[in-house]
Structures are given as C-alpha cells and as structure tokens.
Amino acid sequence: MHKLYIKPIIMQEELQLQIQQLQQQVDKLQKKVTKLQDGRKDQLSIACVSGDLDKILATMIISIAAAAMDTKVKIFFSFWALSALRDKKKSAKGKDFISKMFGIMLPKGKDKLKLSNMNMAGMGPMMIKYLMKKQNVLSLDEMFKTAGELGIEIIVCEMSMGLMGFKKEELIDYPHLSFAGAATFVTDAGESAAQLFI
Amino acid sequence: MMTTEELKKLDVAKSVDARGTACPGPLLEAKKALSTIEEGEVMEILSADEGTKVDIPKWCNKQGHDYLGTVEENGYYKIYMRKNEI
Numbered sequence: 307m308h309k310l311y312i313k314p315i316i317m318q319e320e321l322q323l324q325i326q327q328l329q330q331q332v333d334k335l336q337k338k339v340t341k342l343q344d345g346r347k348d349q350l351s352i353a354c355v356s357g358d359l360d361k362i363l364a365t366m367i368i369s370i371a372a373a374a375m376d377t378k379v380k381i382f383f384s385f386w387a388l389s390a391l392r393d394k395k396k397s398a399k400g401k402d403f404i405s406k407m408f409g410i411m412l413p414k415g416k417d418k419l420k421l422s423n424m425n426m427a428g429m430g431p432m433m434i435k436y437l438m439k440k441q442n443v444l445s446l447d448e449m450f451k452t453a454g455e456l457g458i459e460i461i462v463c464e465m466s467m468g469l470m471g472f473k474k475e476e477l478i479d480y481p482h483l484s485f486a487g488a489a490t491f492v493t494d495a496g497e498s499a500a501q502l503f504i
Numbered sequence: 505m506m507t508t509e510e511l512k513k514l515d516v517a518k519s520v521d522a523r524g525t526a527c528p529g530p531l532l533e534a535k536k537a538l539s540t541i542e543e544g545e546v547m548e549i550l551s552a553d554e555g556t557k558v559d560i561p562k563w564c565n566k567q568g569h570d571y572l573g574t575v576e577e578n579g580y581y582k583i584y585m586r587k588n589e590i
Binding site: 367370371374375376441442443444452 | 524525526527528529531532535559562563566567
C-alpha cells in the first residue's frame, strides 16, 4: 500500500524539477531575444569618406530611398566628404597657413565636386549634371533639401574637421547636422540593420 | 497578384503621377501621397522609371501594404497598391 504512493510523489518532484529547468531556459532565451530585438534597428548607417561627386550622389540617393521606406538614416561624413558640406557663401576666420591652403585646394561645396572617373577638368561633372537634369534626377541641392525633410541625420567627424582645418561656421545649413567622433559611428552602425562605407 | 483586366477595373482613390521624376523620386511621391488615402483604398503610381516597378513592391512588402500589380502603358508603368493598417 505504502509503496504505491511513493512512486507518484517522486515522479511529481522530478517533473517539477524539469519544469523549473525549462522555465529557466525560457527566461534565458527571452532575454537573448529582447537583446537581439533591441540590437538591430530598422536603421541605415553610412560612413561617407569620399569627396567625389559620384560617391556623394550615391550616398544621397541610397539615403533618400531608405528614408522613403521609413528606415532611419544616419550619415557619418568624414575626410574628403567634408567638401560636400562646405557652404560656398560662407567662410571662417582665424585659420593657420595649412588650413587656408587646404581650404583653397579642396572643392568649396557640392557644386564643385569632381568625378572619380572621367572628370576631364570639369567637363565630366558638367555632362553628368546635364544628363541628370534631362532625366529628371534630383540635383544635389534638392537631394540635401529632401534629405532634411525626411529627417536624415548628418553627423560630421570632428577629427576630420580639425585635420582639414574646416570650421563649423563654414558648413551648410542643414536641419539635422551634428558633430561627433568615430565611436558614435561605431555605436550607430552596431545598432543598424545595414551599414555602408562609401 | 491581379491580372491586367482586374487592375484596370480597380476603384482608384488616388493617382500619383511621378513620370517627371527619376529614382528615388516616384517612391518619395508615393510615400507622401499615402497619407492622403484611407486604409483599404487603392493608390496608383505612374512612373516612367524602370526601377520603380521593382522598388514599390519591396516598399509595400516592408511596410505591410498590398502590392496589387503593374500595368505597362506606352512608355510608362501604372503600379497599383492597397494601403493597409500599419
């Protein structure tokens, strides 16, 4: 009589233990899933370091297409790409000799950018701009305006600014412009579902 | 996917003529126009850009709208979609 009762009790205890272990595993997995969900946002991070017209165009077109699909876009502008953010009407005072030379040698603004191929002393960019107009492609100016309306963020690399001798007051007026370092890009890129280096 | 006949019979709530813009212009215009229609209504996008007829289905798929189909006209495309609740 006694024996008959012991067995079910042991089984119950074992079952409870197994359920407990399963519960712990589920909890662990749940934590991992939330971490993964938080980790990858519907966001595109672009590190744009090229100052060529074609590459800036590609950067802007991809960004606008992504933003039109409601993907958050953050473009990190660094090195040669900074030329595209210079305002042709603005200038800054208090620069040293090398900074001044850089300022003269580098394209002043997006209208002055060169092509990476077939530049032909400015003939190439002229032809591309003519073709773009003819085929109803937005101009770079319009692209920056649209990008601003879509809330595309432009993050400017502080270190490159210093290196090239550019000052904040000579950059274009853009609604979502901020300044940061490489770690900001790394963090943003880590959270993004897609990253590009242009 | 709907047949050309079915697409032509659709009750279109909004028609977006984006034939004057190149990629990604039509997508932008479609996005803007989407807020002007109600859920369940059909929108038609006119585009002369080849890429758009591939891009719009991708966009619909991502946003949870229904891509209904494309009708090829003389020199441009009519792309149909139905707005869903997101």
